[in-house]
Amino acid sequence: MTPQERTALRKNLRNTRRQLTIREQDEAAARLYNSIAGQRFFHSAKRIAFYLPSDGEIDPGFLLAAALARGQHCYLPLIHPCKKNRLLFVRYRSGDVLRSNHWGIYEPVLRSATRISARVLDLVFVPLVGFDAACNRLGMGKGFYDRTFSFRMHTGRHRPMLVGVAHECQKVGKLESSDWDVRMDKIVSDQQTYQPDRI
Numbered sequence: 468m469t470p471q472e473r474t475a476l477r478k479n480l481r482n483t484r485r486q487l488t489i490r491e492q493d494e495a496a497a498r499l500y501n502s503i504a505g506q507r508f509f510h511s512a513k514r515i516a517f518y519l520p521s522d523g524e525i526d527p528g529f530l531l532a533a534a535l536a537r538g539q540h541c542y543l544p545l546i547h548p549c550k551k552n553r554l555l556f557v558r559y560r561s562g563d564v565l566r567s568n569h570w571g572i573y574e575p576v577l578r579s580a581t582r583i584s585a586r587v588l589d590l591v592f593v594p595l596v597g598f599d600a601a602c603n604r605l606g607m608g609k610g611f612y613d614r615t616f617s618f619r620m621h622t623g624r625h626r627p628m629l630v631g632v633a634h635e636c637q638k639v640g641k642l643e644s645s646d647w648d649v650r651m652d653k654i655v656s657d658q659q660t661y662q663p664d665r666i
């Protein structure tokens with residue numbers, strides 16, 4: 468697939484996702500919650516990273532609320548102020564102030580005391596633009612998640628567990644992956660769960 472074809476694919480998938488109605492989004496968020504809330508990987512995680520949805524992304528908000536209520540430590544990504552195209556994660560507690568960033572995406576306010584290394588997270592819910600049944604992920608095209616979690620490939624570690632979450636309409640036949648692409652351990656859509664070793 469040429470870079471131009473990847474750009475066109477991203478554009479199409481983002482358009483499809485944006486066209487979902489509020490009702491479809493709410494139903495998808497509830498189904499995502501129902502698929503994940505009872506799972507061991509979710510309730511056994513002590514530190515979990517979520518994201519605040521934008522651009523039609525599926526909303527993991529019910530899971531965030533449940534994790535906060537259970538006393539699990541929750542984190543949100545923030546664009547790294549110094550390292551190019553990398554994310555850092557900061558603790559989020561109910562009622563914390565959020566500010567919209569350069570792209571209009573809400574972020575917590577950076578306070579060094581609440582910032583943690585991506586390596587100590589147990590579980591990360593990863594947004595995506597497209598995916599395939601083998602758990603390959605197509606992101607927004609900046610490599611943020613790929614760079615931030617590249618240590619997993621260098622060290623062969625499986626922590627944190629990376630769980631891509633998406634609408635089923637974001638699934639494509641087969642995505643070509645590049646050397647730098649970090650594969651998801653699981654992808655959960657509003658309709659199905661995909662695992663690389665189960666296809």
Ligand SMILES: Nc1ncnc2c1ncn2[C@@H]1O[C@H](COP(=O)(O)OP(=O)(O)OP(=O)(O)O)[C@@H](O)[C@H]1O
Nearest residue numbers: 604605606607608609610611612613614617647648
């Ligand atoms: N670990 C890395 N080190 C250096 N450059 C990287 C790394 N990962 C990705 N990149 C660069 O980032 C660019 C975008 O990567 P890619 O097209 O895979 O983005 P993406 O996975 O769609 O986006 P994202 O991860 O932000 O959602 C690529 O051109 C690639 O060279």
Ligand SMILES: [Mg+2]
Nearest residue numbers: 606610613648
């Ligand atoms: Mg990538």
